[in-house]
Amino acid sequence: MASIFDTDLPRNDANFAPLTPLAFIQRTAEVYPDKLAVVHGQLRQTWGETYSRCRQLASALAQAGVARNDAVAVMLPNTPAMVEAHFGVPMAGAVLNALNTRLDPEAVAFMLDHGQAKVLIVDPEFTGVVKKALALRTSTAPLLVIDVEDAVYGPGEPLGSVTYDAFVAQGDPSFQWEYPRDEWDAIALNYTSGTTGNPKGVVYHHRGAATNAISNILEWDMPKHAVYLWTLPMFHCNGWCFPWTVAARAAVNVCLRRVDAKAIFDAIRDHGVTHYCGAPIVHGLLVNAPEDMKRGVPHGVKAMVAGAAPPASMIEGMEKMGFDLTHVYGLTEVYGPATACAKHEEWNDLDIGERARLNARQGVRYHLQRDARVLNPETMMPVPMDGETMGEIMFRGNITMKGYLKNPKATQEAFADGWFHSGDLAVQYPDGYIKIKDRSKDIIISGGENISSIEVEDVLYRHPAVLAAAVVAKPDPKWGETPCAFVELKAGAEVTAGEIVAHCKAHLAGFKVPRAVVFGELPKTSTGKIQKFELRKQAGSAGAIDV
Incomplete structure (x- = not known):
């Protein structure tokens, strides 16, 4: 029997319209037609x-x-x-x-x-x-x-x-x-x-694009007429939906053809940039830039980092420049960022090490995402919120793709049991915050023990000479596989493989310490993510120095 709240109360053009981010530019153009929208060279x-x-x-x-x-x-x-x-x-x-x-x-x-x-x-x-x-x-x-x-x-x-x-x-x-x-x-x-x-x-879909664009605003408390610098490629998850976010806030798109530390600092000074996004490599580029390049950069710039957890050195370096860093996590399938490490005021009173530990977590669901949980992929039940029990991060809600084009099998697998399966292994803490431990394919199983490559990478990033690091499995006749560390050093830095291993031994259990170290520039995607599949190809080569 129909409810009284449904009877003679139909949807119509007056009371229902599809959500779409196209509405954002329409309103902004009507309300703020003379406000600056795009900066590019002399344009x-x-x-x-x-x-x-x-x-x-x-x-x-x-x-x-x-x-x-x-x-x-x-x-x-x-x-x-x-x-x-x-x-x-x-x-x-x-x-x-x-x-x-x-x-x-x-x-x-x-x-x-x-x-x-x-x-x-x-x-x-x-x-x-x-x-x-x-x-x-x-x-x-x-x-x-x-x-x-x-x-x-x-x-x-x-x-x-x-x-x-x-x-x-x-x-x-x-x-x-x-x-x-x-x-x-x-x-x-x-x-x-x-x-x-x-x-x-x-x-x-239009609904997901609109809801994630709004979630970006809510997560950052992004004000009207903000000035957004395009360090993040717009081809990457449609720039995490920020083209639509910027329009909704009648903000300014400061275009940048190529990521370069000097160009970024110049743009921040010249145009009064208030917000930008990027992979860890982008923020590391700024932190490690020469001091004279940073002069005159205003405090209060809001930066969003996705991907690997920001190491303490990055957080400290960003704070020194006066930048406010927010850590987010997501995938292409969830429109870019779909969780954020929402910060608490009391964290400001903690030492840098504890702040880094808290900010390294991938956090809680975006405002308009229905749910983000760490579930046991076999039982589909939530793992204990103890910060130790691993499961798989799963999403459900409006900020999730329609599916994979012309690939029903992959779509069905991704949405099994009514959740989007991310493939990322994580734990959930008592406060509900999620922390990634690894991609399911990146767990190293050595002598029957599971080793999180991210845990080892976190330790490598603490070394003052390390600019970037990645750890993959290297075949081993005795243990099956052991950790192999690929390390990119900061400009002018010198360190030996033995010193890297000694640093790891001071912070990790013995079986987690890399048995091989390779120095050199790490292969990266256009968005700054390290291409581990390329490193796996190298892990068994002569270039991997056993230590």
Whole structure:
């Protein structure tokens, strides 16, 4: 029997609208049309101008035959065209596929074919890779290629029949775009890093993009007209949904083509940057920069770090610069950050070591994520909140992907038992905070004992000479496998393998101490994550020095 609260009370256009981040730019352009929206080289663009260009882009795409659920791929760095694509493409009802700019031609060709892209927008910096990728495509479907011209970069080899600005100019700045028919409609397609086989295409919906963008605001208490520096690639989980967050706050997008310590500090000083995000390698770059480069940098800049837990040296270095660091955790499948180490005021009175221990945790669920738990993957029951019992981090809620494109088996496995399975092993503390111990594939089993590579890495990062570190399993005839440490040293630092091992012995049980140490620059993704699969290939080689 129908409830009295449902009878004659239907949804209609007056009381229900799909959630979409496109609403954010619409409101901001109406309320703050003259506020600065985009900074890039000599370019200064207001929110009114940016909204008009996004509508023109949507209109031009529609005129070119792009329809609902068509994929529009972009190979762009953090430039105004990339900001506009995050709104103009979905305004046309299409799905934005932001390609990783560090990919090889084979991977780009696969993604263009797999995602069935109808349009490709290319920056001049990447025409070499894209030209090869186009030749490798197996699809015979037509692909409209549009060339971006960027004065900051300079000229490049044109690949398409039209430039981006000329294409946008064809569109109507008053184009009457429509909200998605359903907030479950796809807004973006992002490919995971493929370590074995082809990468998986992660599909985002409008509801998730909007709710994570709002969660970013809530987590940071991000004020109106903040100034956001694009150190995080916008192709990475759609910049953790920050293109939409920045629009919601009528904030400023300070574009940055390339991550460089001097360029970052200059931008912070010149534009009054208040917020930025990045992998640990980005923050480490700033902490370890020459002191004269840091002069005049204002205090109070808010920084967000994801990935590996920030070591005490990073937290201390950020505090010395006057930066406020927030640690977040997530995956492509959950729109970037989906938990945050929410800080407590009383932590400020603790010593740096204890603060580092607390801030190294991945924390609690994002505001608008329904749940994040550490569960036993076999029983699907929560592990004891004792900070010791390991389980798998799992998510459920609005900030979770639709699934993997054209891969029902992987989608079903990822969502088994009504939770998204992250593959990350962790513990949960009595206060509910989660701390990652390892990826399930990164646990080292030595003589029957489980060794967390992250635990060993945490100790390595405490050594004053270490800039970056990673630990993987090395085959061993006696123990099965033992820890092998790959260490990247700070500029000018000198240390021996024996000294590294001695440092580890002072902080770890004997069986956890690395039996081999390799020095050199660590392979990293374009977002700064260390590529452990590459290190596993090296672990059994002669380059791994046994100690």
